[in-house]
Amino acid sequence: MIANRLIRFVATAVLLVIGLVGALSAQGRGGAPPGGGGGMGGGMPSFTRLGVLTMTLKLDEAQKKDAKEVLDQEFAAAEPLRKALLAARQKLGAAVQAADQAAIDQATSAYTAQATAMAAAEAAAVAKLVAHLKSDQAAPAAVQTVVSLMRGALAGKKWDTTPDLRFY
Amino acid sequence: MKSFISLVVVSLVLSAAVTEGRPDQGRGGGATGGAGGGGGMSVTDPTQFEQFVSKLKLNEKKQLPEVQKIFLDVAAEAAPIAQELTRLRTQMVAEYGKPDRLAPLEAAFNAASARMVAAELKAFAQVQALLKPDQLSKSADAFVLIAGIFNPPTPRSPSPMRRGGGGDQ
Numbered sequence: 001m002i003a004n005r006l007i008r009f010v011a012t013a014v015l016l017v018i019g020l021v022g023a024l025s026a027q028g029r030g031g032a033p034p035g036g037g038g039g040m041g042g043g044m045p046s047f048t049r050l051g052v053l054t055m056t057l058k059l060d061e062a063q064k065k066d067a068k069e070v071l072d073q074e075f076a077a078a079e080p081l082r083k084a085l086l087a088a089r090q091k092l093g094a095a096v097q098a099a100d101q102a103a104i105d106q107a108t109s110a111y112t113a114q115a116t117a118m119a120a121a122e123a124a125a126v127a128k129l130v131a132h133l134k135s136d137q138a139a140p141a142a143v144q145t146v147v148s149l150m151r152g153a154l155a156g157k158k159w160d161t162t163p164d165l166r167f168y
Numbered sequence: 169m170k171s172f173i174s175l176v177v178v179s180l181v182l183s184a185a186v187t188e189g190r191p192d193q194g195r196g197g198g199a200t201g202g203a204g205g206g207g208g209m210s211v212t213d214p215t216q217f218e219q220f221v222s223k224l225k226l227n228e229k230k231q232l233p234e235v236q237k238i239f240l241d242v243a244a245e246a247a248p249i250a251q252e253l254t255r256l257r258t259q260m261v262a263e264y265g266k267p268d269r270l271a272p273l274e275a276a277f278n279a280a281s282a283r284m285v286a287a288e289l290k291a292f293a294q295v296q297a298l299l300k301p302d303q304l305s306k307s308a309d310a311f312v313l314i315a316g317i318f319n320p321p322t323p324r325s326p327s328p329m330r331r332g333g334g335g336d337q
């Protein structure tokens with residue numbers, strides 16, 4: 001129980017620092033998006049997901065290759081989910097614009113079902129990734145970071161992008 | 169713990185709103201993305217909030233501050249939901265391959281997602297009240313753009329204190 005709380009606290013604190021430092025460095029650049037620019041202007045460098053995974057989990061070359069393979073496969077398999085998620089969100093948007101409460105309720109149910117399916121696919125991808133790790137690499141805090149990192153990874157046009165897109 | 173999480177989310181959204189909430193600064197604003205459509209964006213692409221502001225062509229002096237406040241207020245309310253979604257994701261990873269254990273987690277995730285959508289709808293309804301007819305006509309696209317906006321940002325760097333260096337170790 002205490003360990004779980006500690007992990008949550010540390011993960012949250014890391015997110016806070018990352019977000020605030022990114023935002024502040026963006027402010028210094030005249031309002032550019034937080035964390036952007038790959039380290040330009042003294043801000044923190046941004047990495048793609050594979051870069052963050054590699055450094056966070058200290059992946060060796062073979063593990064890095066395995067991780068890429070796993071995520072390439074999971075991303076390809078998620079194609080129908082991506083389309084369905086976007087379509088569901090667009091339908092919800094249309095219902096909102098029409099101010100049709102019954103349609104909004106129905107579209108919300110459809111959308112959350114797709115969001116859940118996508119989250120399950122991302123969880124499966126993380127689980128497969130973790131299966132390639134050694135025990136000292138799969139500490140709860142590291143897995144927690146990977147879970148956060150992979151949110152939305154299967155929902156965009158590529159998975160190995162700089163993560164900050166929230167998608168759903 | 170809850171108040172701390174709320175503070176985190178409010179801080180993040182506030183800083184994002186302050187630094188990002190400028191309509192289309194020549195960075196190609198107005199892109200349609202949202203739920204699954206905006207992937208592959210480069211680090212210089214506009215953020216969700218920038219796209220939202222740009223899509224609706226919000227008035228910087230009058231509408232933008234009010235919209236920022238709306239998002240901040242709702243973000244604080246939605247913080248526990250975001251926390252729950254993250255916790256459920258972690259549990260789903262741990263229970264992967266065990267359908268009996270995954271099913272209730274997915275049901276809980278679905279319910280929490282519905283509460284998050286309700287938060288997005290609440291914020292958007294308040295924004296709509298500030299819009300003019302020509303802006304209201306873009307409601308559907310604008311709502312797509314704020315999918316997941318109350319979730320915390322994902323880590324973009326292995327360590328918040330580390331600077332420079334390449335992608336590998």
